[in-house]
Amino acid sequence: MTEPATGAPYWYGDREVVAVLEALREFRRADQDMRRRAAAGMGMNETSMRALQVVVAAERQGRTVSPHHLARALGISTASTTKLLDRLVASGHLVRSPHPHDRRAVVVTATPHAHREIRDRLAAMHQQMADVAARVPARSRAPVRRFLEEMAGLLDAQDAAPLEPAADAVDLAAAD
Known part of the structure; x- marks a missing residue:
């Protein structure tokens, strides 16, 4: 297989498909940048911000969160979760309590x-996002939602196989 010509899409042929995927990549980049800025503005790293999101989302659904659940949700070890919780408790963002049952x-x-x-940091942005979503024509909302759900599912299903x-690669270890 030969490399594509400069400026040509690497593995996509349809320019409209490329434009949609590029727009999706730009959204993902902007979302990641916004999350970094929001976390930094709250004096924490992105994992700490994600931990707060997991806890708040669970609370809104009437569920409790254990340190073990948080470790699984964040994909980190229990030791890292303990350090994370220590920081968030010390900063006044989280509280550890005995389980009610x-x-x-x-x-x-x-x-x-x-x-x-x-709420202070994100409410205005969430409202602006809702305003943009409301401008999507009603008949297009379900297809857009399905597209995004399918993309999320596709990304979630990818493994990290090396x-x-x-x-023809040179074995540097053997050359030593």
């Missing part, structure tokens, strides 16, 4: 301070 277990809840800070080295 199992006193041996712990639940994590967001403080009023965390809710205020998230790439194979090229057959």
Whole structure:
């Protein structure tokens, strides 16, 4: 297989498909940048911000969050979760409490301070996002939603299998 000509889409042929995928990539980049800025503005890293999102979302659904659940949701070790929780408790964003039905277990809840800070930082942006979504014609909303859900599912299903080295690659370890 030969490399594509300069300026040509790498593995897509249809220019309209390329334009849609480029717009999706630009949205993902802007979303990641916004999350970094929001986390930095709250004096925390992105994992801490994501932890707050997990806890607040669970609370809004009437569910409790354990440190174990948080570790799974964030894809980090229990030791890293303990350090993360220590930081968020010290900063006044989260509280650890005994589980209401199992006193041996712990639940994590967001403080009023965390809710205020998230609301103050994100409410205007969320409203602007809702305004943009409302401008999508009603008949197009379901197809757009399905497109985004399918893309998310596709990305979630990708594994991290290592790439194979090229057959003509030089073995640097053997050369030593």
